[in-house]
Amino acid sequence: MPHDVIVVGGGYAGMAAALQLLRARRDVLVIDAGERRNRFADRSHGFLGFDGENPAAIAATARRQLEAYPTLSWVEDRVTGASGTQDDFMVTTAAGGRHTTRRLILATGVADTLPDLPGLAERWGRSAFHCPYCHGYELDKGPVAVIATGQTSLHQGLFLPEWGPTTFFTNASIDLTGENRAELAARGATVEDVPVERLEGTADVILADGRRMTFAGIFVAPVTAPATPVGEMLDLVHDETPMGRMIRADDTRQTSLAGCFACGDLARFPHSVSLAVGDGAWTGAQVHRSLMF
Template sequence: MDFDVIIIGGSYAGLSAALTLGRATRNVLVIDGGKPCNRQTPHSHNFLTHDGEQPADISATAKTEVLKYPTVKFLDGNANLAKQIAGGFNVGLENGQHFTTRKLLLATGLKDVLPAIKGLAECWAISAIHCPYCHGYEVKNEKIGLLMNGDHAFEMAKTLNLWNKDLTILTNGKSQLTAEHTEKLKSKSITILEDEIVELAHTDGHVKSIIFNNGKHLALKAIYVKPEVSQHVNFNEQLGFELTDMKMIKVDEQQQTTAKGVYAAGDCTTMFRSLSIITAAGTMAAVMINKELISEDF
């Protein structure tokens, strides 16, 4: 085998795992396409000792630390093939390269599939945000929108009411809120708008107003969005492991997938996409991979 472990994905979960495995003197290859989902995010928050730093700076520092360990190698590229072979796995890249490994760790993140609204992609992770624990403090007490509907809109509005009292739910079409939820929201002075959105007017990703199809405008400081998500590559079909109902890679408490020898960590396994949780998952996966290798060799 070329490597003990191949890690597909070199962001926080992958880097954390590489650090742990490098310190365990394992031969590791990290394959990374260089397009993390938070590449537009100006500042990271709620990550101890790094609060307010740029995500790219955190990962660059982490990569420098990991590369101090001589058994860890990085390769820029996109892995698009993984198949089981005798004693491990064969991993292929888009450029035609192939490598073999005893164990495989997927830290591939997720693709955020945003509604097709003009300006939304440019605002994503800047002023179109998804998590109050990551971004809520920076826009507290401001006028905020929620681009969501149904039960999720109600639960998110209830949560955000801690940070913001001026909230508007933008259902972007007919409301799917129950009568009970609607009454409760109105009692908290939370507005519900069913007008269809045609554009987020913004300056360099900072939303200024929501423009509706009837010509109305709504000035906002930020807008919370719940995008659909998908895996970057259909490794589940190639390797035979399961996904959850939420399209996440199904893992146990040791970050093991339902396919033997295949582990996963980070955004691809959970909707709790904070850096601290993702980093911890990478460490856990690495420890469990190393334990499995030790057991096989002892």
């Protein structure tokens, strides 16, 4: 017998979607490879009721709560194949599993592509971030660096003075107009055009001319893309955005393929735990409606 719903991705959005369906007594299988996007961070902020908690602990608590529902199945595995259409999907996994389902929810999240800057990857999620709402408060109004990766970084540069004195490093990645520079200056941000050579210490920026500048935190806008190729396997329509590639989904979170839904970071922007959970809950309810009607 096919499952009512298979959720690919057991992160915050996927579990929130699954919860709504389990509470409707639907048979749900979650397939999860265990690679949360925020696995590099030791604290999660901005999620009501869990502000400041370890993100792995939040995920573990959520899973325990889902496991209290008897219609849940959970497989720790990686999806290697997906095909079919509404009421007749097939999902295969690396361990050889073959699972059928009436509805499919993709909640695999996204992967971040960081600029090739020595020292950045080691600090990602610890002293280098992408979201000021998630990490800005803890910098305690200390000096903030924004290292540009493209035009979207200008948005960060205009936002971050709210959290601390901001230096905007163009880093040969953005051509600021005179108007852009005036906007940054009006917000209190200082523009630095000398390229960044590397990061050191907790959040030290070493410039090509040898200067060292010390910051409380560094912000970088990564390019994102779906963390797995499941969307391509199903030939789903994707959108190219200034932030990266994402799966197109309508207001009910249904993709271009009937019966296949997408939620969380891989189908919306901006990204945060709170927004992923809300999007997942909405998606779960919409999938339930599709099963009823």
